[in-house]
Amino acid sequence: MNTYFKFIMISFFASVMLSCTNDDDLTEPLVPDGDYFNGTLILNEGGSAGGSVSFLSSDFQDLSNSIYEEVNPDEGLGLYLQSIFFDDDKAFIIANGSNLISVVNRYTFEKLGTVDSGLSVPRYGVVLNGKAYVTNLAAFDSDQDDYVAIIDIETLGVEETVLVGGVAEHIVSYNDDLFIQNAAFGFGNQISRLSTASNSITETLTLAAGLNSMQLYNQSLYALDSEGVKKIDPSTFTVENQISKPESLESVTNLRVENDQFYYTSGTSVFASPVSATQLSSEFIFDYGSTSTFGSFYGFEVSQNRIYVGDAGDFASNGTVLVYSITGELITEKTVGIAPNSFYFQ
Amino acid sequence: MKYSLRFCVLACFVTLSGYAQLDSIQRLDEVFVVDRQINRFSTGQLVFTLSSSILRDSPGTLTDVLQQNTPIFFKQNGYGMVSSPAFRGTTAQQTAVVWNGFNINSQFNGQTDFNTLLVDGFDEISVRPGGGSVVYGTGAIGGSIHLTNRLRFDGETNLTFSARIGSFSTYQNLLKASTSNEKWSLSFALSRFSSENDYDWPGTSRQNLNAEFEHYNANLSLARKLNQNNKITYYGMYFDGDRNFSLLFPSDPPSSYLNKDHRHLLEWESEFSEVTSVLKLAFFDEYFEYIPDSRTPSPTGARAQTALARYSLFYSYKDFDFNVLSEYNYSSANGDNVLSESRSIASFALLTKHHWKKLTSEVSFRQEYSDVYESPFLFSGGLNYEFSKNLTTKANISKNFRIPTFNDLYWEGSGRTDLLPETSNQLEASVVFSEVENKHQLSFTGHYNDITNLIRWVPNSTNTWQPENVDAVETYGLEAHLTSRFEWGMHNFNFSSLYAYTISENKQTGFQLTYVPKHKFTNELTYKINRFSVNLQNLYNGEVFTRTNNSPGDILEDYLLWNAGMSFKFPKLQNLKISARVRNIGDVAYQTIENRPMPGRHFFIQTLINF
Helix, strand or coil: CHHHHHHHHHHHHHHHHHHHHCCCCCCCCCCCCCCCCCEEEEEEEEECCEEEEEEEECCCCCEECCHHHHHCCCCCCCCCEEEEEEECCEEEEEECCCCEEEEEECCCCCEEEEECCCCCCEEEEEEECCEEEEEECCCCCCCCCCEEEEEECCCCCEEEEEECCCCCCCEEEECCEEEEEEEECCEEEEEEEEECCCCEEEEEEECCCCCCEEEEECCEEEEEECCEEEEEECCCCEEEEEEECCCCCCCCEEEEEECCEEEEEECCEEEEEECCCCECCCCEEEECCCCCCCCCCCEEEEECCEEEEEECCCCCCCCEEEEEECCCCEEEEEECCCCEEEEEEC | CHHHHHHHHHHHHHHHHCCCCCCCCCCCCCEECCCCHHHHCCCCCCCEEEEHHHHHHCCCCHHHHHHHHCCCEEEECCCCCCEEEECCCCCHHHEEEEECCEECCCCCCCCCCCCCCCCCCCCEEEEEECCCHHHHCCCCCCEEEEEECCEECCCCCEEEEEEEEECCCEEEEEEEEEEECCCEEEEEEEEEEEECCCCECCCCCCECCCCCEEEEEEEEEEEEECCCCEEEEEEEEEEEEEEEECCCCCCCCCEEEEEEEEEEEEEEEEECCCEEEEEEEEEEEEEEEEECCCCCCCCEEEEEEEEEEEEEEEEEECCEEEEEEEEEEEEEEEECCEEEEEEEEEEEEEEEEEEECCEEEEEEEEEEEECCCCCCCEEEEEEEEEEECCEEEEEEEEEEEECCCHHHHHECCCCCCCCCCEEEEEEEEEEEEECCCCCEEEEEEEEEEEEEEEEEEEECCCCCEEEEEEEEEEEEEEEEEEEEEEEECCEEEEEEEEEEEEEEEECCCCCECCCCCCEEEEEEEEEEECCEEEEEEEEEECCEECCCCCCCCCEECCEEEEEEEEEEEECCCCCEEEEEEEECCCCCCCECCCCCECCCCEEEEEEEEEC
């Protein structure tokens, strides 16, 4: 009952948030104040001098780079920024090279605190019941020491760590469970379920090799591996359905689910297929013709009928963000920081 | 007046079309140096020499000495951390460091970290801008740095002890001893340099963390004259470095780096009236260990060993000097991430020099044969023409190379054995004006360098980073160098000044390479009266781009640093010399690599005693 209520609340907040960015047809809702309220946060992984966050206004006109340094002079976010997760108006920015999470106000980017101990190559995080759960790769030459750090979001101290037993990468929450992708950098084939009641790994599900992305959508967990998309029931933790990858595409990555559509990439092209399909489409929406082998689709996201692409170029010059319509028309192109790897919508 | 104007016009012309050099003045009669080519076969090029007194009076490492006294730009990851040179706009692997005639750039990454060499134990450093692969092999593209030990047979015994204390708990000590008689000569130097290196980052509230280091260096040279014609010489150096790498953010994993290198050279020289025969055997061992997180040490390391045999024959016939060189080089490496492999290189070189009236000309060739990669035919041609006692012009043209390193060839899963060496075609010309007594000397050098097949690590189609011969770079520029000496009664003034203008463009994109300043200048003035001397230095580095696409917002700003020192000698107390020095007087906040602040104002006190 309690969780059901929470789900309703989350859905409600989510819909408010979505409406907020869609400012055409609504009068100004009651919103938090801040320079970075109306638009998209772009996380730039950075080179050996540290990473940064850029902000793109919702009309795609204005871009501000290094907004954290703008608000907090003489401060930095750390080396190799990996991802951001949120809790209400707090944003948690993970630097995997500095074993650091910077906590900022999501809309003003004022620094609120840091998590600077108990982390070892932190990757992704999620907040559930007042705790942040952050995956850590630990030593690069071992996948047996990867763990989830459980952080009190008030004290910002690591309270407990849970060994995952495999690679710890993406993490999502569903009810009181967390699902952890045990695959990174194109290697690995498992998802683990972590129960927050017992703080232990309760089950592991094996998929095909090359597992690279997963997303929770409409009460289902969708995962993309070398065979295609697997639809997983998060309650029973079993594969319900498989949407196979077309033969013509060598590899498919970056699964996103939005408006009952799968979006994914292959090479330098973006594809879409309805979630009801039996096979993924092999016809691309657009090919953005990047010349960067490793840095193409370094960041990829779909939101509000817009497709966001981050291109890292040669990693030694500033990266590019391109925003496309859902049908593949280029809306804007902006130069951001080094290696833009992810997008977050306010 | 008319003459000097004409000289200036001429100077500009020659400078624009090429490249130039300064000759060092050396007394070779009583001093014995094993790098015989640097002085005999540098026609068309300039050689700058830094004496042992400069080396002993400069606090710090090779980086500190060279950035003040040469046009080379160094980028450092914070003071004392990894230091890479850009010599005439070239890459870090394109500067050769030569120890007593042998190239000692790392077998792994092809470069020398200039903060892992202590210089106060050496007797001389020579810097020769421009190509030098014909004699010194790989990497002599931007120029070469020659670390030299000298041996004397003059029967004197010397002992020097120096102790220096500086800000940030910095300590530097040197013990140097030499003795000789008619048959034997022995020289020994032991130096130590350590620092907590915990300086405050100027203009911020932060401090340099995890940057302490402790380095030891030992040099031993020993020679024995067997008879009038034969001499056996041994040179050895040992370096032991223990260094932490400074943190960008306090929560970064604290990493550290250890390196232990030792090098040995044994030489047998037979000297007859017109022929000198020299056989050299050398053994180099380089070892490093990198600890990514010292709290949970899991070091990765590697060792490379090189055995070398070089035979060289010098022959003088009438106005000709010949040198035939043949060399065999066997290197092997093993360690984490690098496959256990070996590489053999055989090389042959012929150097010829001819004197005719006021014209000296030189033509040299080198061909290498390797069991791994194809080597280009290398050459060098030089001319010196002495118009008068006051004016000399020089020109040099050469083809040089940089061979693929063990990392390029054998990195686990990435190395490629089908790489080509980087090659450079270059041209330089100089005009040198000098006053008869050499009290004043002014030189201008123009240089041009076309470098192709640059090796860069790029991701391949399966997203693995691999080395590839992808880039082409064109560099050109101008160097000006002035030295002046005045004496008015008891007052002595020494002034030196250098300026370098450097363009280094990626040929595909037209952008200036990152971390290559277009302008650099340094000045130094020393005033001496009796036992007292004061010294003032400055150093200006122009802005550098930090992004390959030269985006205007991403630069390191230019800076001007001032240093000053004074010293006093007590001749009655064994020539005790006490000196004090302040660096970065203006407390300027500057960086040579993005987000790697360098120290603000800091101090040294030194005592030096000679027996």
